[in-house]
Amino acid sequence: MKFGTSTIPVTGQTGENAVLPCDFKASEISQIVLSGNSENIPVCENEECSGRVFKEGTCGVIIKDLRLRDAGKYILRLYYTNDQTEVEQLILEYQLHIQDEISVNTGEELKLDVLLINADKVETNSSGEWTEVWTRGHGVSSDRLTDSDGNLTINVFTSTDAGTYRVLDYRGEILISVTLTESGSTGESKASSHPDRDLVRWPEILNGVVVIVVFLAMLVVMAVQIVMRVAGYW
Structure with missing residues (x-):
C-alpha cells in the first residue's frame, strides 16, 4: 500500500466542474474507489453516465456541477498491478474548497447551506477582520443569525453583513467561501x-x-x- 505525499488542494466554483488530479502510471489500474464524508462515491467511466462524478484520463476524477456540500476531504484508492501479479493500492487525499458569490437584497432572509457535518466554525470578514459567527457545539454568536437543518441563516440582511463567509473544518482547512454583496432593498421597484x-x-x-x-x-x-x-x- 502506498500513500500520496500530501493532501492535494483543489478549488472549484459552484455550478462548475472540479478535477481531482491523478498522474499515476501503472501497467494496469483495475479499480478506482472514491470516498468522501465516509461514503463511497460511484465513479462513472465517461460523461455519458447519469452521475456527476466520472473518470478523466488514467485515474483522475471530475466532479460536475459543484455544490456547496461537495466541499471536504476526498480519498481516492487505486488498485493496480505492474510487473508483479499481486494487486497493490495507492491512496491519494484531496481537500476540495468550494467558492460562491451571492447578491442579496437588503432586508431579505438568506439561508446558507454551509453547516456541513465536518464544519467546525464559520468566520466572516464583514467587519474588516475575521470574526467567528458560528462554532460547533456553541451555535451562532448573534441573535440576527440562526442555524437549523444545516443552514446558517441571516434573518434580515443589512449592508454590514456583506463580505466573505468561510467555513473551516477542525484542522482549520477551508471548506467553503461565500462572498455576499448588497444589491438593494427588498421590494424596491426598479x-x-x-x-x-x-x-x-x-x-x-x-x-x-x-x-x-x-x-x-x-x-x-x-x-x-x-x-x-x-x-x-x-
Whole structure:
C-alpha cells in the first residue's frame, strides 16, 4: 500500500466542474474507489453516465456541477498491478474548497447551506477582520443569525453583513467561501427609480394642472355672473 505525499488542494466554483488530479502510471489500474464524508462515491467511466462524478484520463476524477456540500476531504484508492501479479493500492487525499458569490437584497432572509457535518466554525470578514459567527457545539454568536437543518441563516440582511463567509473544518482547512454583496432593498421597484420613467410622468402631471386651472376659471366666471345678477346688472 502506498500513500500520496500530501493532501492535494483543489478549488472549484459552484455550478462548475472540479478535477481531482491523478498522474499515476501503472501497467494496469483495475479499480478506482472514491470516498468522501465516509461514503463511497460511484465513479462513472465517461460523461455519458447519469452521475456527476466520472473518470478523466488514467485515474483522475471530475466532479460536475459543484455544490456547496461537495466541499471536504476526498480519498481516492487505486488498485493496480505492474510487473508483479499481486494487486497493490495507492491512496491519494484531496481537500476540495468550494467558492460562491451571492447578491442579496437588503432586508431579505438568506439561508446558507454551509453547516456541513465536518464544519467546525464559520468566520466572516464583514467587519474588516475575521470574526467567528458560528462554532460547533456553541451555535451562532448573534441573535440576527440562526442555524437549523444545516443552514446558517441571516434573518434580515443589512449592508454590514456583506463580505466573505468561510467555513473551516477542525484542522482549520477551508471548506467553503461565500462572498455576499448588497444589491438593494427588498421590494424596491426598479421602474420607479428609472429616470426615463420619471420624465414620462411630466406630461400627465401638466395635463392634470391644466384641468384644475380650467375648472377654477369656470368657477370664477360663474361666481362673477351670479354676483352681477344679484346686483341687478342683468
